[in-house]
Amino acid sequence: MLHLTINDMPILVRKGTTILEAAKQLNIKIPTLCHLDLHDFKIVNESVSCRVCVVEEVGKDKMLTACSTPCREGMNIRTDSIKVIKARRMMVELLLSNHPTDCLICPKNGECELQALAADVGIKTIRYPGARTVTKVDRSSKSIIRDMSKCILCKRCETMCSTVQTVGTLTDVGRGFDTVVGTLLAKPMHETSCTFCGQCLAVCPTAALTEVNNEDKVWDALSSSKTVIVQTAPAVRVALGEIFGMAPGTDVTGKMVSALRAMGFDRVYDTNFAADVTIIEEASELVHRLTHNENLPLLTSCCPSWVKFIEHNYGDMLHIPSSCKSPHEMFGSIAKTYLAEKMGIDPKDMVVVSVMPCVAKKYESARPELASEEGISDVDIVITTRELGHMLKDLSLDFPNLPDSDFDDFMGESSGAASIFGTSGGVLEAAIRTAYEWVTGDYLESLDFTELRGLKGIKEAIIPLGDKQLRVAVSSGLGNARKLLDSIRSGEAQYDAIEIMACPGGCIDGGGQPYTHGDTEIIQKRMNAIYANDRKKIIRQSHKNPQVKKLYDEFLGEPYGEKAHQILHTTYTLRPKI
Amino acid sequence: MNFQELRDLQPIARKKLDERLAGNPDVEIYGDGYRLSGDYFRRQTRVVLRNSDIIDPLNIEEYIAMDGYRALADILEKEISPANVVETMIEAKLRGRGGAGFPAGRKWKEAHDYDAERKYVICNADEGDPGAYMDRHILESDPHAVLEGMAIAAYAIGADYGYIYVRAEYPIAVKRLRAAIAQAEERKLLGDNILGTDFCFHLELRLGAGAFVCGEATAMIESIEGRRGMPRFKRHRTAHKGLFGMPTIVNNVETLANVAGIYRNGPEWFKSIGTAGSPGTKVFALVGKIAEPGLVEVPMGTPLREIIYNIGGGIKDNKKFKAVQTGGPSGGCIPEQFLDIQVDFDELVRIGSIMGSGGMVIMDEDDCMVDIARFFMEFSVEESCGKCTPCRIGNKRILELLNKIIHGDGRERDLDYLKELSLVIRDTSLCGLGQSATNPVLSTLKYFEDEYKAHAIDKKCPAGVCKALKHYYISDACVGCGLCMRNCPTNCISGEPRSKHTINQESCVQCGTCVNVCPVKAIHVE
Structure with a gap:
């Protein structure tokens, strides 16, 4: 068992417990976005890429991602410091700076995890507007629509597609700001070996992947x-x-x-x-x-x-x-x-x-x-x-x-x-x-x-x-x-x-x-x-x-x-x- | 080859080398070896580069002539235990030359102490900092020094397989490494049953496809495993679970090139060079506005001023020194006030930069520090793998802000945004690339804030670099000769003969032709 404190509250956890899990035991809610832990299926998205769940280890500059960092003996963690709040807001603000703000007419309106997070964090303005990812919407298949302008690169879909389903249709292509989750040789979905299981869109936090609507x-x-x-x-x-x-x-x-x-x-x-x-x-x-x-x-x-x-x-x-x-x-x-x-x-x-x-x-x-x-x-x-x-x-x-x-x-x-x-x-x-x-x-x-x-x-x-x-x-x-x-x-x-x-x-x-x-x-x-x-x-x-x-x-x-x-x-x- | 054969070969090979070098004016006798002639080299302490440009890198015998593979042979012949080999490395306090300066001995110990059926040694030869080429030079001029270092490292941790991850953009280095591996294998200095012992170590080359981030250890491991070269979240130490989930040490080229010397001459010898915290030497790539650019190897702790002025010959064209950028895109800009600091890992960090792999870009009064920051940010944005939010989007926004300032559209509060965002990116990014990408911005903001303010508030570029903030104008000294008007490619100069001419700022493209042709130097840039 390990002893640590989170926001001055002591807690005893089992080895291997993440900071996120430990905080949950103390009823401290740390916001997450890319994190996905389908516990009963033993499926975890290990991307750790959105950095929304960063917390502060007192005395250290470098912040820790709560979703993935295992607790260590004697850790002194803060989830409520100004530094944490500012960094978290900054992550969401950055994501929004490269995301359409057409929430009212978005297929995921009301179900979007980014929308909910932005509301929770209270983003009122985007101080860093700039270039946006522009991609063609892939409507080639009968089942799935891919709109990468709404992708936040959490890679949950890739985890489902490549690791869990071993289908391997979705993977990130390009690099830096131009990275998108794409298909092999940028083929449209209907020409790939995608099986249209839809697990990608079931876990997509935004409307980057949605079903073809037949209403x-x-x-x-x-x-x-x-x-x-x-x-x-x-x-x-x-x-x-x-x-x-x-x-x-x-x-x-x-x-x-x-x-x-x-x-x-x-x-x-x-x-x-x-x-x-x-x-x-x-x-x-x-x-x-x-x-x-x-x-x-x-x-x-x-x-x-x-x-x-x-x-x-x-x-x-x-x-x-x-x-x-x-x-x-x-x-x-x-x-x-x-x-x-x-x-x-x-x-x-x-x-x-x-x-x-x-x-x-x-x-x-x-x-x-x-x-x-x-x-x-x-x-x-x-x-x-x-x-x-x-x-x-x-x-x-x-x-x-x-x-x-x-x-x-x-x-x-x-x-x-x-x-x-x-x-x-x-x-x-x-x-x-x-x-x-x-x-x-x-x-x-x-x-x-x-x-x-x-x-x-x-x-x-x-x-x-x-x-x-x-x-x-x-x-x-x-x-x-x-x-x-x-x-x-x-x-x-x-x-x-x-x-x-x-x-x-x-x-x-x-x-x-x-x-x-x-x-x-x-x-x-x-x-x-x-x-x-x-x-x-x-x-x-x-x-x-x-x-x-x-x-x-x-x-x-x-x-x-x-x-x-x-x-x-x-x-x-x-x-x-x- | 066995131990005796290696011992017998050395004097014969040395004799051949002596004969070949006799009368060569580029080389002079130094102690019981050689060094390159001239003050430039005399002022250096060449330990890693001791054989560079002296021996033939394609001939293993010339390396052996210079006591090559003796350290490895001694360890194997005297049956020194791997634990003791690790101990010697810890004692020598060799710190990783790739950037962060992590003690090599500690890395080795972690891997040595961790039980596993297989272990790996990786040589990080994915040198990518703009202007840095020390690793390339080492690989091209003395590849066996790296191979011997890797073999010793492998023996120490119990690895039997290793990879050299080298940039495909270094074709000569690749060719020479291939030749060196083949020659070493042929003489039983690599491969199965090295020098007739039970120790086996196989080496394979992996060519990087041009991604800077693959120099980051976890991204490199992903790449060697056949996946997209992206850093991964470190759940475990690489020394415990690295390549293919096995204990792995990743050492940089220069680090490994130091290894054999440490075992040949002992850790005390190594510690007698350099500073207490950072023993040994460091190779720097001195580039930019320097009179004598080139690779310079000096003991750790050598003052910056000595490197730049004594060895490098000072600033080109006798201009005024402004800053030196160390550590590549991850480093910072050091202003004149720190020229007397003694360069080692810790001192550079203290003043807001890093050692990095040893790039040293000299800047003079004609360089705009905002533009320099923009240059390095452009590099980091281009090379970001795109995985984590702060590096993918944050660095892009930093670059956009810098461009905005450079184009004269900046506001004072943009400087606050720059700083705030830079700090968050530093503290939240997934890997070293993102964590250090904003260092050039943070250090220039710290030491050259006035230049930023001049751009953002006064809309002026003091160095006269940023075109959008630059204006050509004709002073009262104009004699109205009309030469500028006739030479202007965009016809933006007008005026009556023998009266002062004027430049139409709207159509001026700032080519500078008028400045060059004006006989009375009446045209100025502001």
Whole structure:
């Protein structure tokens, strides 16, 4: 243990504690900006570059960054001296001197950490106006907008992109004042190996990285004569409430459905229905591969970011991901075939809107593989949880006080297995709940596979499947996926099925979710809400969803059969490494 | 080669060298060795540069002739323990010649005492200060002295691998280093089983791609590891966790060139040169408005006045001395009042500058100190890696303020801004580059505040350097000959014959042609 004093207050801390952590124990708040400590994922941005958290070690000229400097025995720290206050203000003032002041019309207005910091520090004027970074805004991709004039070079995005996700699209280029976070050879985002996971924009403190906003497209569709149907992913309903000040982890399914109806959607459906269909197909595929002992392990394919990652980086392994489309794409293709027929409308006159926790889904919906032969996309517009929240604010809805209502019939019914798709480990657990009964012919007593749950980056388990053992692994975060794939490629590890989600913790922590500003407790609470949703359901296995059975009886025929393949499965494309 | 063979080779090689140098007027016998002829060299104490321009750097035998590799051989043959080798370095009090003057022995001890499966020695040859070229000269003229120093350092800390990080802009140094490494490896003075012992030390060159900041140890390590050369936050000492996470010592070229001499002649000999706090010699690159520019090696503690006037021959064209800038872009400007200080690490810091790598830029009455500060800030802004806020944006703002003042748009409060911002940048930057970048501003503000005020308040440049503040005017001495009018390239001079002419300030480009052609010296600059 180490003794030190901060602002004359003595404190005893463990070795390795930073000054910032020690100050927090004394209820001293030291402002930070580039600092990001995603504790539950063991992710720390080690850039230490903004210098906003500088504190004074009494008697020394050189100041210390509280976020990164470990406490030493006998330290005498001041966080409240004139020197500290002036230096901190100067850092913020300098950052603002190279930052647009268009806060009122900025996409991050109200969510910007620099804006909040400037207000806290009380910057009233910029004494050092001067040259500004001028860059072209990169709007090339369907998912992410890059406006480097708003970048403060905290490098959180680079940490997520290069260190955590091992994608390596974002890195700083140029030097000195001309440094920007750029891409290889300054390529536009859509030409890079970016997977559009959106973790960069989830941690960006300013509006340097934001999602492509599709709100207007939705309003336009709603005011057109077309039939507009909406589906919502399982992770949206456990996070949407946060935008309206509700406690993290509040399940707002009923209010969300009411709100979507109020927006004017013709049908309000649930992606969870399609998640159950996904399980029927994916579990069938797994059983098929196990029986024939081929192309193992089966990799889940629900996550578009992960799919793009394997296409870029593991071109030799493209035969092992499941050929299943992701649930919202399955929903789209069922809607534009079966549902359109049932409703008696031309699929061209139907607009499918997906509300997703994800920004990669925006890119995914434009993949040519995910459209009909006539070129009709399965899904037309994707908006994120954040965009939906904003649209509801536009409507002046008193969201927290809305009455609950139910999804529309048929494509609104789902099992508990579908609910857990929104969290890391959920897809595999759902698949096992079905595959077990199909393979063994027995009734599955306990539906909870707790070893697959939690925020750990890589989880492994051996599941007894009758006389067989199913070797499974779950990873969230693409860096963890890379570890698993490398071990499979080298033959070091053998698995039968692997679930991969690109975002740490799964979709609950997706790039399109309400900003958490580094508070991983929020992710934990969303996860708890997901499992609570599962427990609430009477039917907790996908193959027992009666509406799904009806879909196969009336339309698809055999699971994993010819028609199912045509409508619910897809192909992958080899992409360059960089 | 083994110990005996090295011992046998030395007198033979020396004889060959003596024969080659016999009758060479550039070289004279000095003690049992040589030195370069002439007062310029006689007034110096050449320890690091003892072989420079005397031996053939491409011939390892000439280095051996001058007792080269004897220190390394002695340590290995007498089986002196690494701990004792470190102890000798601590005793000698050799301080790092790269800039900060950190005791080399302490660095070595930290690395020696830290257990690890692998350790590294890095030679910092990324010399980048404008006007400084002592490291280049050492590498070009006596590369083996650096290699021997590195091998001894490696033995002391227990490293078997080392890197020389050298600027790609030094092609001759690179070529000679490559040749030297090959020759040393061939004679078993580097590589596996050095001189037949168990000690192995492999050396590799890494070429810097032109970033000044890569001279900073953590940025250099990043660069060697294959990443963008940016300083990193030091969670651990480099001597504990440096290159590839292993204990690493980073020593500069001149530091390493001092090593073999210390072991050959003993720490007491080394401490007999220089001052108590900074023993040994220092090589300075004397440039600027100096009569005899060049590399000068003197004992630490030599007064500035002696270096500039006695060795350097005083100010060029007998102009008046104004300041000397030491330590490159990280250093400060020292005014005349300190000419008698004894130059060592601590004295320079005391008066607001630093030793740095040993650049010494002399300025005379024609130099504008605001412009000098601007020059160095321009360099630091260009070379900032862009990582931390104060260095990336702060230094840019400092440069903008200086430009504003130089262009005549300054206000008095800009001087307060300059000072306040400079101090914050110094205290909050991530690495040494940012922490010292504003030293040229702070020192000129301190010692030449009047010049700043003249620019900002009176809109005048006393040295007549800053164009925007300079005006050409014709005095009453004008005889109206019309020569200036006819020679003016922009036709901005007008006047009737035999009456006083005038200059239109709007179109004058301050080329100075009129001053040169005026037969009665009636045209003045203000």
